[in-house]
Amino acid sequence: VVGTGCAWLVTAYDFPGRRVLSWALLLPLAVPTYIVAFAYLDLLHPIGPVQGAIRWLLGFDSPRQFRLPDLRSLPGA
Numbered sequence: 406v407v408g409t410g411c412a413w414l415v416t417a418y419d420f421p422g423r424r425v426l427s428w429a430l431l432l433p434l435a436v437p438t439y440i441v442a443f444a445y446l447d448l449l450h451p452i453g454p455v456q457g458a459i460r461w462l463l464g465f466d467s468p469r470q471f472r473l474p475d476l477r478s479l480p481g482a
Contacts, residue, residue: 446476 408430415427433441448455451472465471474480 449473449476451475 411426411430415423415430447453450456451468456468456471456473459473460466460468460471463471
């Protein structure tokens, strides 16, 4: 659904950044799945940037105060 919408957008309209977007849409086909999985795990790790930003926004100082389940565990899966 998302791919069809993006393909239609790139083909039907002429907008700034259209050529960059058309190349960026090919990146998921070029990057192996296991590399994307490792990047996803590192981003969502309890000490990673996503949970760090959430802690910063909520005013917590350490991962012990606020922590989402780790994806490498059964509750995170």
